Amino acid sequence: MKHILVIDDDPVFRLMLETFLTKNNFLVTSVGTSSDALRTIKKTLFSLCLVDLRLPDINGLELLKEIKNLTPDLPLILMTSFVDVRTAVKAIKSGAYEYITKPVNTDELIIAIQSALKSDNKVSKETPSTEDTSFYHYGRSKSSLETLKAIELVAPTNLSVLINGESGTGKEFAARLIHARSKRNNKPFVAIDCGVLSAELGPSELFGHVKGAFTGAGFDKAGHFELADGGSIFLDEIGNLPMEVQVMLLRVIQERQIRRVGAGKSQEIDVRIIAATNDNLKDSVAKGLFREDLYHRLNEFSVSVPSLRERKEDIEGFILKFMKDANKELGKSIEGFSEEAMDIMVKYSWPGNLRELKNVVKKTVLMTDSTGQSVVSPEIIPYELRVSPGISSENTFGGYDLKAASLKQEREYILSVLEKVKYNKSSAARILNIDRKTLYNKLKLFNIEI
CATH class of the missing domain: 3.40.50.300 (P-loop containing nucleotide triphosphate hydrolases)
Incomplete structure (x- = not known):
């Protein structure tokens, strides 16, 4: 569940938001002051913050800057009772994802939250460094x-x-x-x-x-x-x-x-x-x-x-870049990938491209550190990658089993259909004669990210 921090000094409004967001399958924590918010953010990892503009200690714009200093990638949505476009623009330039005006329109709120979470702080308005x-x-x-x-x-x-x-x-x-x-x-x-x-x-x-x-x-x-x-x-x-x-x-x-x-x-x-x-x-x-x-x-x-399939020679460089980023983000010190592990990563088709590659590298860094190793070994790499086309299941697992072969065949077929329809999930579901929900479950099962 995505964890949302609500920062507002009105206890009735906080309770209303907590109830509404909880019903929409979010985990919610709420606080009434900026100081409480900063203490909470230092202790807990959140997916998104809803910040009131007017707080009893420091205002929302100042708090926004403090939060951005602590967690630059955390999406923030500013809430205000005052119709002030200049304040909204200032908030956007300070790094807010969006602003909404009270009384909050719940449909508008959900759209803003889903958009922010879906894009992984996709709407940062800052120019890239x-x-x-x-x-x-x-x-x-x-x-x-x-x-x-x-x-x-x-x-x-x-x-x-x-x-x-x-x-x-x-x-x-x-x-x-x-x-x-x-x-x-x-x-x-x-x-x-x-x-x-x-x-x-x-x-x-x-x-x-x-x-x-x-x-x-x-x-x-x-x-x-x-x-x-x-x-x-x-x-x-x-x-x-x-x-x-x-x-x-x-x-x-x-x-x-x-x-x-x-x-x-x-x-x-x-x-x-x-x-x-x-x-x-x-x-x-x-x-x-x-x-x-x-x-x-x-x-x-x-x-x-x-796509990564069109530039295989770039994959190793991206892996090392993402490994460095993951080490920094997770506080780890993984040194690299073994030759066999790197070979599996390079031969994989990467239907989810850089997004999938980044997620897999982050997972391998976390799992490798938990084993006490400093280099990513083949067994750490997700199962779905090791049975993908071009990679020998026999060499990786020491033999075939019927379930692995069946899963591999199903995965390959889904990938081939996705490639034909340019990764349009609706079209793929129609060709596969399954509904979109079933397709999403299959994508999750086979670790296919698109």
Whole structure:
């Protein structure tokens, strides 16, 4: 369960949030002061914080900075009873994931929380540091260098960019790198997961709303485009954007103006759009699922981020990078991978790409340390990797067993279907003749991350 820390000095409101979040399968801890919050964060690992703007000791913005110093990657959502766009913008620039206004709309709250947790603090508005951007330079294969060259070419311009690539390949990192190398690098970078935007709430999330615009809109709110003014907005998984919202987005791009839902007039906006997709948008256009005019507006320049299967020679470098990061994060001192263990890692197909690789490396670092070893050995590597195509189960396990062979065959078939549909889970489930929930269970069983 994801553990959420609620920081608010109103005990009745804290109790209401605790009850609501607990019913939605979150583990909740709540405190009433900034000092209690800081003490709690030092003792407990949280997935997300909900922070009230006005607290009895120090205000929420100051607390936000203190929390970011302690745990830079912890997503924070600011709560305020005061409709103040300038405060919201200041919070975003200070590292807040999002802000919401009291009285809290529960649907809006859940969307913000799910988006923050899903993206692993995906919406950090800060420009990447030099250390962050150097991450991409670990890829030295021809395809990696071609991607980097394309990024360097388009970054200084104001062209809209469409980033193509499978899930987990680092599309958002490419977007952040484009922003970091642009003339807008001292302005906000705002990232949005279009997969969580519904036709009903999407316009409000993107463009904002005024009080009374719809049921539950008890306050004025700035949208993400407004918060990104002067900088860049990253629309991840743009292919999932509802058709109704596509129409509104096209109008914004054409007119360079936004209008909050329910507002009587528009306002000028200066935002560079960087979009990303793991779908074939041309196919979506042909099927009538994505507007052709919007596609061409977004695709003024395209960048392709290769999968790990297309750059096998980069895998070892990424493994060592992630091992170093895991050592630092977990307080471990693993020195490397044995030759046989590294061979298993390099030969694996990595359907979840860099995201899957990073998670596996972190697990192996943790498990290796628990054994007292300083080098990752083959038996530490997850079972699913050791029975993947190209890796000999006989050599790894000292013989075959029927269950392992059956699981291996099922895993390979699921992977082959996923590859054919470009890792679109809905399409894969239809071909496999199973529902999405069953597919998710299979993905979890076989440690397939997409």
